[in-house]
């Protein structure tokens with residue numbers, strides 16, 4: 001199933017490593033042959049500063065927080081490939 005990922009690269013999330021995570025995410029998507037099925041949109045701020053790096057996965061509308069490189073890999077494998085929400089990383093927006 002195609003997915004659309006909103007990824008925050010705003011100041012707070014950048015400070016927490018969003019750019020490094022994003023670079024790794026591209027590699028993970030290619031390794032999993034998901035690049036043609038995954039759309040990425042970078043956002044200036046998702047309104048959850050201090051809980052980042054933040055990501056929202058659609059069509060589910062699942063919010064993830066603290067998405068570092070390791071977490072991004074978990075999301076690719078668990079959510080995108082297996083269709084299972086990675087509950088340990090879910091963040092309910094405030």
Ligand code: FES
Pocket residue numbers: 008009010011012013014044045046047048049050052054
């Ligand atoms: S900078 Fe990422 S949520 Fe605000």
